[in-house]
Every structure is written in structure tokens, then in C-alpha cells.
Amino acid sequence: MVKENLQLVEQNIISACEKSGRDRSEVTLIAVSKTKPVSLIEEAYDCDIRDFGENKVQEINEKYPVMNKDIRWHLIGHLQRNKVKYIIDKVALIHSVDSVRLAEQIQHEAEKANVIMDILVQVNVANEDTKFGLKPEETEDVIRTISKFPNIRIKGLMTIAPFTDNPEDNRPYFKNLKQLAVDIEEKNIDNVTMDCLSMGMTGDYQVAIEEGSTMVRVGTGIFGERNYNKN
Numbered sequence: 513m514v515k516e517n518l519q520l521v522e523q524n525i526i527s528a529c530e531k532s533g534r535d536r537s538e539v540t541l542i543a544v545s546k547t548k549p550v551s552l553i554e555e556a557y558d559c560d561i562r563d564f565g566e567n568k569v570q571e572i573n574e575k576y577p578v579m580n581k582d583i584r585w586h587l588i589g590h591l592q593r594n595k596v597k598y599i600i601d602k603v604a605l606i607h608s609v610d611s612v613r614l615a616e617q618i619q620h621e622a623e624k625a626n627v628i629m630d631i632l633v634q635v636n637v638a639n640e641d642t643k644f645g646l647k648p649e650e651t652e653d654v655i656r657t658i659s660k661f662p663n664i665r666i667k668g669l670m671t672i673a674p675f676t677d678n679p680e681d682n683r684p685y686f687k688n689l690k691q692l693a694v695d696i697e698e699k700n701i702d703n704v705t706m707d708c709l710s711m712g713m714t715g716d717y718q719v720a721i722e723e724g725s726t727m728v729r730v731g732t733g734i735f736g737e738r739n740y741n742k743n
């Protein structure tokens with residue numbers, strides 16, 4: 513099932529790239545494996561997927577030791593400061609940095625572990641009360657502050673668009689995030705690039721790619737519906 517799903521997702525990515533005149537190589541597919549067992553992750557791995565997304569520190573810590581070391585783990589969920597130390601040497605990219613305080617903690621742990629941590633800054637482009645993320649208008653200031661941290665490299669922006677049945681509803685939010693990235697890039701802030709735009713999930717990744725996404729985070733479309741009630 514994972515294999516067939518991945519083929520379909522791949523085709524959708526290719527057609528979104530063609531439609532918007534982009535090269536397939538500009539878009540990374542992150543398979544969001546949260547709540548899913550290692551056996552399914554291995555199926556995706558066997559189809560050459562190397563980027564996996566998780567939203568819980570504990571789950572990364574359970575899966576990391578038993579999976580191949582060439583996997584790039586992406587932390588895509590809200591990160592508590594006291595948990596940074598558990599993932600600092602395991603994840604390739606933290607997508608969900610939404611405060612200077614969290615960045616300070618990442619700096620502290622990255623320095624101790626002697627690593628440079630790549631991060632994205634999460635922006636709440638739709639201004640939803642229920643979502644984490646910075647307001648668009650405060651994003652540049654926060655980035656300027658974090659850019660001074662020597663063990664952190666800011667690689668771009670991430671957003672979680674509203675849940676909707678019609679992906680076209682989210683096109684304006686994706687456009688806004690892209691524009692914000694372009695505006696910040698133009699400021700030429702030291703230690704900051706806007707190469708990565710993490711936007712688009714199962715319901716809207718094609719629209720997100722048409723609007724410039726470089727990382728789509730697809731869970732349900734690859735692994736099927738999640739069941740949160742099994743413990």
C-alpha cells in the first residue's frame with residue numbers, strides 16, 4: 513500500500529512541478545510517519561524515501577535507534593524547550609522554531625553537542641488561534657535575533673495551513689509565505705538563507721508546490737489515516 517501511495521504522490525508532485533515550470537529536484541518529499549510503526553517506515557525506505565517527519569520527540573527517540581542512519585529526520589511539531597536536548601544530535605532540520613526562547617535553548621544544546629543545527633522558522637500565516645508560529649509581521653525581527661546564534665543556521669520558513677476540503681482556499685497563505693521569504697531574503701541577513709519553504713500536506717501539497725514549496729510534508733497520503741486511540 514505504501515508503495516502504491518508513494519507512486520501516486522510522486523506523480524502529483526511531478527504534475528504540480530510541470531504546471532508551475534519547476535524542476536522536480538526543487539521539491540523534497542517528507543514522509544510524515546508520526547504514529548506509524550517502523551515496519552511502514554521501512555516500506556517507504558525501500559522505495560528510496562530518506563526524509564521522514566515526526567512531531568513528537570519521544571517518537572523520534574524510539575524510531576531513530578532502530579532505523580538506518582542515512583535517514584534525515586525532520587522535527588515538524590511543536591518543540592518544548594526541555595526536550596531539545598533529546599533530539600539535537602538526531603534530527604536534520606527543526607521546522608517548528610517559533611520563539612527566540614526556543615532558539616536560545618537550541619543554541620545552548622547545539623553548542624554542547626558541538627553541532628550546527630539547521631532550523632526553519634514557523635509562521636502562522638493564517639493567524640489561526642489554534643496554531644503555533646510567529647505572526648508574519650514579527651518574523652523578520654525574530655529572525656534577525658536568532659541569526660546571531662553561532663550554532664544555528666536559519667534555512668527558511670515553515671507553515672501549517674488551515675485544514676480545508678478545498679486546497680485552493682490555502683493558495684493565498686502559500687503565496688504569502690513565499691512572499692515573506694522573498695522579502696526576508698532581500699534583506700541579506702548574515703547567516704540566514706530562505707532556500708527552504710516547508711509548506712503543503714496531504715490535502716494541499718500540489719497547490720503548495722505551485723506556489724513555491726520546496727518541502728512537502730505528506731503523512732496520510734502515504735501511510736493512510738492515523739489512529740490516535742490505540743493506547
Ligand SMILES: *Cc1c(COP(=O)(O)O)cnc(C)c1O
Nearest residue numbers: 544567588713714729730731732
Ligand atoms: C501530521 C502533520 C503533517 C502531515 O499531515 P497529513 O495531512 O497526514 O499529510 C504535516 N505537517 C505537520 C506539521 C504535521 O503535524
